[in-house]
Amino acid sequence: xxxxxxxxxxxxxxxxxxxxxxxxxxxxxxxxxxxxxxxxxxxxxxxxxxxxxxxxxxxxxxxxxxxxxxxxxxx
Numbered sequence: 001x002x003x004x005x006x007x008x009x010x011x012x013x014x015x016x017x018x019x020x021x022x023x024x025x026x027x028x029x030x031x032x033x034x035x036x037x038x039x040x041x042x043x044x045x046x047x048x049x050x051x052x053x054x055x056x057x058x059x060x061x062x063x064x065x066x067x068x069x070x071x072x073x074x075x
Contacts, residue, residue, distance in 0.1 A: 001025060001028060001029060001032070004025065005022075005025050008021055008025075
């Protein structure tokens with residue numbers, strides 16, 4: 001995309017104001033950047049600390065249930 005933008009700036013006439021193609025390419029840059037951020041966020045949610053924390057909580061709950069069952073069995 002940078003190559004396209006540079007090539008267009010070289011081939012089109014020099015004018016002091018922003019052209020429509022500049023706005024379009026800037027919009028494309030923004031969407032690509034936001035897509036990368038979205039990918040990183042979703043990757044973090046599914047494979048980052050979220051599942052690890054859920055796994056630890058599940059292990060703690062299971063251990064608490066096992067301990068409670070031990071004490072109930074002794075009565």
